[in-house]
Amino acid sequence: MKKLLTGNEAVARGAYESGVTLAAAYPGTPSTEILENVSKYKEIYSEWSPNEKVALEVAIGGSIAGARTLAAMKHVGINVAADPLFTFAYTGVNGGCIIISADDPGMHSSQNEQDNRYYAKAAKLAMLEPSDSQETKDFVKEGYRISEEYNIPVLLRLTTRICHSKGLVEESNRESVEIKQYEKNIPKYVATPANGRKLHIDLEDRLIKLEEYSNNTHLNTIEWNDKKIGVISSGVAYQYAKEVFGENASFLKLGFTFPLPKEKIKNFASEVEKLYVIEELEPFLETEIKAMGIKVIGKEYIPLTGELNPDIIRESLLNKKVEKINRNEEMIIGRPPTMCAGCPHRGLFYELSKKKNVVVTGDIGCYTLGSAPPLSTMDTCICMGSSISAGHGFNKACEVNGVDKKVVGVIGDSTFFHSGITGLIDIVYNKGNSVTIILDNRITGMTGHQENPGTGYTLMGEEAPQIDITKLCESIGVKDIKTVNPLDLSETKKAIEESLKLDVPSVIITKYPCVLKKSTQEEIEDYGLDRKACVVESTECRKCKMCLKSGCPAISFEQDKGSIIDENMCVGCDVCLQICPFDVIKKVGE
Numbered sequence: 071m072k073k074l075l076t077g078n079e080a081v082a083r084g085a086y087e088s089g090v091t092l093a094a095a096y097p098g099t100p101s102t103e104i105l106e107n108v109s110k111y112k113e114i115y116s117e118w119s120p121n122e123k124v125a126l127e128v129a130i131g132g133s134i135a136g137a138r139t140l141a142a143m144k145h146v147g148i149n150v151a152a153d154p155l156f157t158f159a160y161t162g163v164n165g166g167c168i169i170i171s172a173d174d175p176g177m178h179s180s181q182n183e184q185d186n187r188y189y190a191k192a193a194k195l196a197m198l199e200p201s202d203s204q205e206t207k208d209f210v211k212e213g214y215r216i217s218e219e220y221n222i223p224v225l226l227r228l229t230t231r232i233c234h235s236k237g238l239v240e241e242s243n244r245e246s247v248e249i250k251q252y253e254k255n256i257p258k259y260v261a262t263p264a265n266g267r268k269l270h271i272d273l274e275d276r277l278i279k280l281e282e283y284s285n286n287t288h289l290n291t292i293e294w295n296d297k298k299i300g301v302i303s304s305g306v307a308y309q310y311a312k313e314v315f316g317e318n319a320s321f322l323k324l325g326f327t328f329p330l331p332k333e334k335i336k337n338f339a340s341e342v343e344k345l346y347v348i349e350e351l352e353p354f355l356e357t358e359i360k361a362m363g364i365k366v367i368g369k370e371y372i373p374l375t376g377e378l379n380p381d382i383i384r385e386s387l388l389n390k391k392v393e394k395i396n397r398n399e400e401m402i403i404g405r406p407p408t409m410c411a412g413c414p415h416r417g418l419f420y421e422l423s424k425k426k427n428v429v430v431t432g433d434i435g436c437y438t439l440g441s442a443p444p445l446s447t448m449d450t451c452i453c454m455g456s457s458i459s460a461g462h463g464f465n466k467a468c469e470v471n472g473v474d475k476k477v478v479g480v481i482g483d484s485t486f487f488h489s490g491i492t493g494l495i496d497i498v499y500n501k502g503n504s505v506t507i508i509l510d511n512r513i514t515g516m517t518g519h520q521e522n523p524g525t526g527y528t529l530m531g532e533e534a535p536q537i538d539i540t541k542l543c544e545s546i547g548v549k550d551i552k553t554v555n556p557l558d559l560s561e562t563k564k565a566i567e568e569s570l571k572l573d574v575p576s577v578i579i580t581k582y583p584c585v586l587k588k589s590t591q592e593e594i595e596d597y598g599l600d601r602k603a604c605v606v607e608s609t610e611c612r613k614c615k616m617c618l619k620s621g622c623p624a625i626s627f628e629q630d631k632g633s634i635i636d637e638n639m640c641v642g643c644d645v646c647l648q649i650c651p652f653d654v655i656k657k658v659g660e
């Protein structure tokens with residue numbers, strides 16, 4: 071039966087049909103829905119791991135045990151998992167293992183747009199690049215066969231368009247795959263230098279065999295049409311190229327892109343007059359093909375940054391001007407990204423924004439929006455977990471160079487579990503004195519509300535022990551830990567001021583559920599979540615605009631009326647009510 075599936079759903083289906091029994095991931099756009107869909111198949115044990123390195127190590131352990139396993143992550147997640155990744159190629163697999171890298175050209179929701187195809191080359195993994203949902207499912211199934219036959223982990227490289235676009239997929243039954251027998255094999259699985267040297271030689275042999283496979287596999291196909299133009303492409307870029315050239319060009323469509331099918335490429339190139347390489351982001355294919363002495367046209371015309379589309383290819387290669395819809399910029403209302411009305415982070419950032427001589431090192435999550443106006447309360451944001459460690463570095467540099475600045479690192483609960491904890495250990499161990507604020511909104515917010523070690527539930531919906539952040543911080547030696555309700559501005563202000571005065575590491579935990587969270591009855595009662603909306607007594611408003619400094623999207627301002635609260639958006643968090651110096655914001659009905 072055919073079903074309309076996104077690429078991410080197709081990965082999950084492919085894993086199910088391949089007899090996978092273990093899958094692990096850390097959520098991250100555009101990969102998040104892979105594990106959310108895998109978890110619907112009860113035959114597969116699936117988990118949100120605290121970070122991508124752990125997820126990959128779980129998948130490696132499962133593979134060594136003999137099971138087919140999957141680890142999924144976004145492109146920057148592979149950076150976190152890179153340590154075990156490189157050694158895994160050496161040890162190889164027992165049960166087949168696929169690692170998903172979901173890249174984000176155009177940075178729809180990422181801090182960079184790195185091209186992870188280079189990881190396959192650097193770590194020496196087999197790599198697959200599907201071009202639509204059906205191929206995604208098929209490639210997963212083929213990937214497990216490659217992984218087991220060639221004793222190698224397979225990198226399945228997707229991009230946002232493949233992950234999130236839908237296409238028809240023919241579903242099949244689940245393959246019955248016996249778990250392979252585990253046999254103790256120290257030379258294979260214990261990567262000491264002596265073993266590693268032998269494993270490296272063995273890996274190079276496996277790559278030679280894989281190149282042979284690459285030359286012969288149906289995953290790398292030639293479509294002969296007009297031979298005046300030849301196009302070599304992979305992934306979603308193939309679809310765009312096909313749309314632009316149709317039957318006016320012949321195509322070498324690469325689905326298996328590391329090791330590259332060099333013989334096939336040479337043969338194809340020798341048959342066409344002009345050869346284009348069309349690929350998104352880096353010249354990964356182009357550089358390799360040029361190194362083979364083949365003349366190609368590519369990145370001198372095709373942009374190196376951002377997503378491609380057929381219009382960009384038409385313009386860059388065929389010099390065809392594409393008609394665009396003229397829009398009246400004056401009619402378009404700017405909608406800068408902002409924290410939701412009632413976001414529990416607002417109170418903390420509002421209070422932090424008033425502090426002078428304080429540097430705020432930020433992190434990846436909804437709270438990165440604390441950097442946006444009017445709060446503008448963030449000086450840095452590098453990668454997951456860096457708020458605490460980069461803050462520590464900033465602090466130490468100031469200390470040794472006699473610069474008078476206090477540093478506050480802000481990090482979410484899930485990100486703290488991901489990689490913030492090691493930074494905090496560093497601060498305690500190396501006698502830093504910066505302030506760490508953990509914004510615990512009781513869920514992994516930015517990626518769409520996934521469970522994490524602090525929420526009390528697993529990905530599979532089972533109740534789980536909740537890691538107590540306070541006790542965790544205590545256990546690593548933080549002496550000063552305060553927990554505040556970030557919607558209570560005076561309590562939050564007092565905690566920040568007290569912590570800034572200290573000369574020892576200090577942690578403030580702002581604990582209040584995300585405004586969009588589906589809260590339990592217990593949480594509704596504990597946090598008083600059934601709040602009434604607020605309203606401005608318009609005749610009394612002094613038009614001072616102080617409430618606008620909260621940045622709440624439920625508040626607007628009109629010159630003749632003053633501030634207005636949209637009751638449909640307002641959740642009654644009371645932050646603006648506390649900010650108004652003239653007490654003209656009230657609860658509805660009071």
Ligand code: SF4
Nearest residue numbers: 412622640643644646
């Ligand atoms: S109470 Fe004020 S700050 Fe809170 S959601 Fe309503 S309008 Fe926004």
Ligand code: SF4
Nearest residue numbers: 611612614615617650
């Ligand atoms: S802070 Fe109060 S007085 Fe000032 S604009 Fe807002 S509602 Fe009006």
